[in-house]
Amino acid sequence: MFGLIGHLTSLEHAQLVAKDLGYPEYADQGLDFWCSAPPQIVDEIKVTSVTGQVIEGRYVESCFLPEMLASRRIKAATRKIINAMAHAQKHGINITALGGFSSIIFENFNLEKIKQVRNIKLEFERFTTGNTHTAYIICSQVEQMAPKLGIDLSKATVAVCGATGDIGSAVCRWLNQRTQVGELLLIARDRERLQNLQGELGRGKILGLEEALPQADVVVWVASMPKGVELDPTTLKQPCLLIDGGYPKNMATKLQHPGVHILEGGIVEHSLDIDWRIMKIVNMQVPARQLFACFAESMLLEFEKIYTNFSWGRNQITVDKMDLIGRVSIKHGFKPLLLSL
Template structure:
């Protein structure tokens, strides 16, 4: 069995979901009530892959909402409690989705293996970052040519280049895609210099320097709310892949010649018959999902019950090959630009 640990996109959405599930006492509570609410296994699902492999899965709502991010102890407890519930339910491999993965890494929850009387088995959990990195790279490779960008001549900026996903994307684009030049953007200089050395190339720039030079921009860092960018300084055409969470580039950049694509999202070949992706505001919630969630499904399809994506900078090209081949084989495709964007590019 595979498991998915997720959460609502906002407190208001969470209350609506709780009401729909019949948890009226929680739905009517304030944020303090929600802070003490335990995780809930809210849905079971059966999935059959494109090659006929059948698996069973479960969705666990951590009862975390983004409004809790400022409460360290609460955020930490929410993620660990959800992981404990997944393990107690006997789930073979569980993906940490949305902010649960970010909380796990940034708050270094590896130091908290004991949850009450349960010792968490790390090998039963995955961040899903390997599949996410592979999907983002394929989104660039497939969609850039459709709007007239030749990647062999293109400059590609990776914002958040030193993170787990960002560094994997950089390695793939450098060694497999063969982009003309990588523009490396991150907050800390030392990790950037280490990455540049590891790649054997790439130009280190700050955000303001990189954006006007880039034919394509991959965002794998959260976009600061206060960031203001003059869209007239960007190239035309310019492909932006929003690989951060939450996805909010549309409101900042979408416009003439600028094509914004939701990064790290895949679409299954047929309807799944679940409700869980309604929370994530997917265009096709019966088929589309975050690539990190799909990684748990793929590992279950492949009977590979291991913490496939775990820790920082452990994603190899070989792991990306494995999960990418499995993704295609079992019926997933990467999300592409919509028809309106493609028509605008042609015009």
């Protein structure tokens, strides 16, 4: 059995969908209430591979909300994630993906130091961040979508915003080794990590956001939107492909210009309908077929009976691992979401 640990995008969103999740008593509650709410299994899932194999899973709602970080309720946020992991393990789930902020919180606050949650000794090999599959899908979106817009990747300039993160660094490795793009622009806040990545790649220009974006034919955005940043679409190249790999997706509302093509990054489409309701709750456009690539990673590992933390730690994703999860993804009927032109 596979598992998915997720969360809703805001307090307002959580209040709106509480009834759909089966908890009407949560609908009128404020942030303090959600800080104390325990994790719940709110969806049972059945997925059929194009090979005919059928697997079952569970969605664990962590009851974490992004406002917990903004309001400095850090202890509540970390407790949410570790309790959700314990809840998944207690219910015998073999491999569980940490979706959205779950993996970021786990890594940034070193939750791996927590070995025991009440009477449960956490077995971290039961969990994966799903970042390897996400990075592979984003790279596939770049490779498949750019030519449709007339962008020759062998000559193109690709800017990666959030280049030193787990997904960002993996995307850079793939674009450097496999896609072999014309030029890589590396954007992140930590200068030392940027220089280390540049040294590993053997190339790439370290630039600030305002300097880099007007030069880019393709922008891969896998960083959180910094507060106060406003992007002017008229300063971007025409055409420009912008892959929005953040969560929640918000680029399409911030940048509207006929020459700027914004694609929801890290989203996959399955060839067959999935029996679940959670993707409708998170407002996926085609909820029976579309899902986050990180969630799909746990499904793929369950299909293949690979019960290990396939994606774990920071900057550990290799091109070979992306290759492996990519082949498995295609085998079971998943494909990257693309734009309809």
